[in-house]
Amino acid sequence: MRDAFKDGFGRVRRAPAVVIGLWISTLLVALPSALILHGLLGDHLGASLMAETAARGVNYDWWNEFLVQASGLGQTFVPAIIGFAAVLDNLSRLADNRALAPALAGLVATQIVWSMFLAGGVLERLARDRALGPAAFFSACGVWFVRFIRLGVVAAIAYWLLFTQIHPWFFDTLYPRWTHDLTVERTAFAVRVGLYGVFTALVCAVNVLFDYAKIRAVVEDRRSMLGALAAGTRFVVRHPAKTLSLYVANVLGYLLVVGLYYLAAPGASAGMLAFAVGQVYIVLRVMVRLQFVASQTALFQQKLAHAGYVARPLPTWPESPAAEAIRP
Amino acid sequence: MGLRRKVWLAVAAIAFIAGVRSPAPLAAQSGEGMAPDIASYSIDATLDAAARTLTGREVITWRNPGNVPAYSIRLHLYWNAWRNTDSTWISQLKLAGRADQALGRPADEFGWQQVTELRLMNADGSAGPDLMPGFRYIQPGDQNPADRSLAAADLPNGVAPGESIQLRVAWKAQVPRTFSRTGAIGNYFFVAHWFPKLGTFESDGWAARQFFANTEFYADFGRYDVRLTVPRGWVVGATGREVSRTDTEGATIHRYEQDDVHDFVWTTSPDFVESTQRFEPPSLPPVTMRLLLQPEHRGQEDRHFAATAAALKYYGEWFGAYPYPQITIVDPAWQSDSGGMEYPTLFTAGTSWIAPRGSNDPESVTVHEAGHQFWYGMVANNEVTSAWMDEGLNTFSDARVQSIAFTPNYRVQRFFGGFIPWQFRDIPLSRATDDHYLNSYRAVAERDAPSTPSYLYWPGSTTGISYSKTALWLHTLERYLGWDRLQRVLATYFQRFRFKHPRPEDFFAIVNEESGRDMTWFFDEVHRSSNVFDYAAERLESVEVASRGFTEPTPGAALTFEDTTNKALFRTTVVVRRIGEATFPVDVLITFENGEQVRESWDGRGRWQPYMYEKPTRAVSVQVDPERVLLLDVNYTNNSIATRPLASEAADHWTLQWMVWVQDLLLNYSFFV
Numbered sequence A: 001m002r003d004a005f006k007d008g009f010g011r012v013r014r015a016p017a018v019v020i021g022l023w024i025s026t027l028l029v030a031l032p033s034a035l036i037l038h039g040l041l042g043d044h045l046g047a048s049l050m051a052e053t054a055a056r057g058v059n060y061d062w063w064n065e066f067l068v069q070a071s072g073l074g075q076t077f078v079p080a081i082i083g084f085a086a087v088l089d090n091l092s093r094l095a096d097n098r099a100l101a102p103a104l105a106g107l108v109a110t111q112i113v114w115s116m117f118l119a120g121g122v123l124e125r126l127a128r129d130r131a132l133g134p135a136a137f138f139s140a141c142g143v144w145f146v147r148f149i150r151l152g153v154v155a156a157i158a159y160w161l162l163f164t165q166i167h168p169w170f171f172d173t174l175y176p177r178w179t180h181d182l183t184v185e186r187t188a189f190a191v192r193v194g195l196y197g198v199f200t201a202l203v204c205a206v207n208v209l210f211d212y213a214k215i216r217a218v219v220e221d222r223r224s225m226l227g228a229l230a231a232g233t234r235f236v237v238r239h240p241a242k243t244l245s246l247y248v249a250n251v252l253g254y255l256l257v258v259g260l261y262y263l264a265a266p267g268a269s270a271g272m273l274a275f276a277v278g279q280v281y282i283v284l285r286v287m288v289r290l291q292f293v294a295s296q297t298a299l300f301q302q303k304l305a306h307a308g309y310v311a312r313p314l315p316t317w318p319e320s321p322a323a324e325a326i327r328p
Numbered sequence B: 001m002g003l004r005r006k007v008w009l010a011v012a013a014i015a016f017i018a019g020v021r022s023p024a025p026l027a028a029q030s031g032e033g034m035a036p037d038i039a040s041y042s043i044d045a046t047l048d049a050a051a052r053t054l055t056g057r058e059v060i061t062w063r064n065p066g067n068v069p070a071y072s073i074r075l076h077l078y079w080n081a082w083r084n085t086d087s088t089w090i091s092q093l094k095l096a097g098r099a100d101q102a103l104g105r106p107a108d109e110f111g112w113q114q115v116t117e118l119r120l121m122n123a124d125g126s127a128g129p130d131l132m133p134g135f136r137y138i139q140p141g142d143q144n145p146a147d148r149s150l151a152a153a154d155l156p157n158g159v160a161p162g163e164s165i166q167l168r169v170a171w172k173a174q175v176p177r178t179f180s181r182t183g184a185i186g187n188y189f190f191v192a193h194w195f196p197k198l199g200t201f202e203s204d205g206w207a208a209r210q211f212f213a214n215t216e217f218y219a220d221f222g223r224y225d226v227r228l229t230v231p232r233g234w235v236v237g238a239t240g241r242e243v244s245r246t247d248t249e250g251a252t253i254h255r256y257e258q259d260d261v262h263d264f265v266w267t268t269s270p271d272f273v274e275s276t277q278r279f280e281p282p283s284l285p286p287v288t289m290r291l292l293l294q295p296e297h298r299g300q301e302d303r304h305f306a307a308t309a310a311a312l313k314y315y316g317e318w319f320g321a322y323p324y325p326q327i328t329i330v331d332p333a334w335q336s337d338s339g340g341m342e343y344p345t346l347f348t349a350g351t352s353w354i355a356p357r358g359s360n361d362p363e364s365v366t367v368h369e370a371g372h373q374f375w376y377g378m379v380a381n382n383e384v385t386s387a388w389m390d391e392g393l394n395t396f397s398d399a400r401v402q403s404i405a406f407t408p409n410y411r412v413q414r415f416f417g418g419f420i421p422w423q424f425r426d427i428p429l430s431r432a433t434d435d436h437y438l439n440s441y442r443a444v445a446e447r448d449a450p451s452t453p454s455y456l457y458w459p460g461s462t463t464g465i466s467y468s469k470t471a472l473w474l475h476t477l478e479r480y481l482g483w484d485r486l487q488r489v490l491a492t493y494f495q496r497f498r499f500k501h502p503r504p505e506d507f508f509a510i511v512n513e514e515s516g517r518d519m520t521w522f523f524d525e526v527h528r529s530s531n532v533f534d535y536a537a538e539r540l541e542s543v544e545v546a547s548r549g550f551t552e553p554t555p556g557a558a559l560t561f562e563d564t565t566n567k568a569l570f571r572t573t574v575v576v577r578r579i580g581e582a583t584f585p586v587d588v589l590i591t592f593e594n595g596e597q598v599r600e601s602w603d604g605r606g607r608w609q610p611y612m613y614e615k616p617t618r619a620v621s622v623q624v625d626p627e628r629v630l631l632l633d634v635n636y637t638n639n640s641i642a643t644r645p646l647a648s649e650a651a652d653h654w655t656l657q658w659m660v661w662v663q664d665l666l667l668n669y670s671f672f673v
Helices: A002-013 A016-045 A050-054 A060-069 A072-076 A085-095 A102-128 A133-179 A185-219 A225-238 A240-264 A272-304 A321-325 B003-017 B078-082 B088-095 B295-318 B363-371 B388-405 B438-444 B462-481 B483-497 B504-515 B520-526 B647-670
Strands: B039-048 B053-063 B070-076 B112-121 B127-130 B150-159 B164-174 B183-185 B188-191 B222-231 B235-238 B241-248 B251-261 B266-269 B273-279 B287-293 B326-330 B341-343 B346-348 B410-415 B420-428 B535-551 B560-578 B586-592 B597-602 B608-615 B619-624 B640-642
Touching: A002 A016, A002 A102, A002 A240, A002 A272, A016 A050, A016 A060, A016 A072, A016 A102, A016 A272, A016 B647, A050 A060, A050 B640, A050 B647, A060 A072, A060 B438, A072 A102, A085 A185, A085 A240, A085 B410, A085 B420, A085 B647, A102 A133, A102 A185, A102 A272, A102 B647, A133 A185, A133 A225, A185 A225, A185 A240, A185 A272, A225 A240, A240 A272, A272 B647, B078 B088, B078 B112, B112 B150, B150 B164, B222 B235, B222 B266, B235 B251, B235 B287, B235 B326, B273 B295, B287 B295, B295 B326, B295 B363, B295 B388, B295 B483, B326 B363, B346 B363, B363 B388, B388 B462, B438 B462, B462 B483, B462 B520, B483 B504, B504 B520, B535 B586, B535 B619, B535 B640, B560 B586, B560 B619, B586 B608, B597 B608
Parallel strands: B039 B222, B287 B326, B326 B346
Antiparallel strands: B039 B053, B053 B164, B070 B150, B112 B127, B112 B164, B183 B188, B188 B266, B222 B251, B235 B266, B241 B251, B273 B287, B341 B346, B410 B420, B535 B560, B560 B608, B586 B597, B586 B619, B619 B640
């Protein structure tokens, strides 16, 4: 497990283009909405002197006034966006299964589809542990996109069950039942933490199965996604200690990044510095996600005794006589 | 009466004789006889904690304080508001879309009261005529036949003004799972508005109404002598002072007494951690503060005492002293829903297991509820019809205390099911807007006029109108008249209506009297209408003075066309507007590039007002109401215009922050891909 973790870390480190590409992709996905929000804020402030304090830090009077009249995307402009509260808010939203604002749902859907498209290229890059070049990278993206959509349907069903059936059962049925007559907040919190733990374990279990399904699909060039899922599940079942401990190590890596951001996140008055530190945090988060994939791929390849092995041959130019024909 | 109290009384008397009014007008204190004894109760009640039932007997001594005879009585049976799902109380929740929790309860979580005996007593103390044959439920507020929260019974001979009668009442009740801050959860019982209680008889008759969800209470002052039987070993907190404790088999009888109050509340639990502190400032009479704390909040003991002491100190210095020798602070059990409520000499605070210092709780709620001892406890307005008189005055007052005693006070948001707080050190809350809940007012600004009887408010507008709007207009008055004058207004109002039932007009008359101005126009706007205030700066322009047109050098000479521009002189045009219907005089401040400022006073009555200046400098900004005197202005952003606005910079600043939040959110969701 330790070797896989280290190997995965090395692979991520050796793939700066992927890290930067994924970071930029999150920026690009967020950018159109950010421009809309920028317009909303600017329009509301207009020529007002209130902008003078709002430009330097929090003008909470104006903020409240803005929120009262805001709709759509404007309603997502809440104090929880400031500094480390943003991380708490987003984690809490997942843990408590709070609905996304409709204005954000489209954004998240875009990010999910885009990530699904990139997943094949990212996996091949990390599995081969060598630079692919844009053509090969996007070729892999294209090859795996359709297959991962098929796998994604199955994953969506699993996550749908978790978030629309299991989560409400845990937190809207069991939690109120178990805490109905409690008068001690600490005890109720312990109950809730326990339920968070169990639910998180279920989510992670599903996540790890689908991670290994994608890894086996790419490394072994599998066409059947159900077959890949079965193969991934077999791998996890046969190596529970290693896969679990590796996952936990990666989760600890995530918590380390979150902890660093907790210490480093500047306040609302920092402006560009807050953005810069935030982007460093986002880059580290991207690296952590890649670390999950890379280390799990390394673990699987270790078991194959073929580090860097990927069954599918890299595409070579020219791919067809027709392409050859258009060369000068 | 202790030595300290005597010394203090002497000081107060000298100060009063000398005509000292500010900053601390004080009245003579005494432990008894401050209020007229109109409705006094001697109660015996037994709690069966396991069965969650309460049985009681009481003798009510009532004196007719009105100008007309009383031929019937009114009895509040508040717990019947939760006897069925068609009660007026629950119907109001349905109207507001907030009744789900009430409708789905099992039978043992409902609450009810049933009178089993009601009779008049003879002068010699023997049983008199049985009043049960004439006992009936009435619904004067909404004619809802399903409501059983108010009863009437005919008196055989009537009670003349000034005459007294005694009534004997027996009843049994089911303690509900908490509704409206009364009830039980686990071993925690908070027992409020729990005994059959007479309505208030005003000069022309009974002023009693049923229990409405968005109103509170109204009762006459009297003496309470209450004996509570609870399981042995359980701690009891109650209105007044415990005078005896007698153990019986498996139970203990706690006897509490209190004069000069208009309600009696109690709580019991085996889990309370009890502590006391003395409040002993040099200028006010001493008070014993008794705190009943939840074990998990042990670390917050000092914060509860400090907040209570701050309320007693500042309210005492500003309005008049707290006259009772004790006050009990109850820290309610988690999810008991009994926090943040006031009763005579006892109130419930409310906090969380994790409550960062420098944030609202428990200080805010503690100061507020302690403050209600003054606005509600002593100045006992009718909360059913004029809730703003205590809630609004108290919100204003508690925010003032907090701004002095507990700053900075940062915004807190709770995550993960409400358990984990995050304190925004970037957002210190302001007294003027946040502590008066301006946003709460904005949301319902046009829903109801405060002059509407409170029980007829839209169920969702109580907080915004009774609490926020009142606090905002009081703070506006503070800024308009000055604190010294407003403090005199409030102190005079307190002194004059202590242990009485003031009406809105009484308060307005004192404002006029103490301010030396007729403020009727102001109360027409803020009290008798639901109009909103919204002033705006509409135009600011500075251009070189230019003139084009025909001139006539001498009368009769040929007209010549001239086009002149004076590059050293700028014509500044300012237009300000009144967008809202309500009016208030406001200042308009124009600032020029050379630092010069021009201040105009606008009566604010017209729909718009232009101002023009010719100066050798351009204007850089205009502000309507620059000092923000008018805190009720629902849109202050439009009050100013700058010629070099920073909106784009502000939007940049905040969009970049928002981007990080969104990117983090996106990464959370794409983690599963």
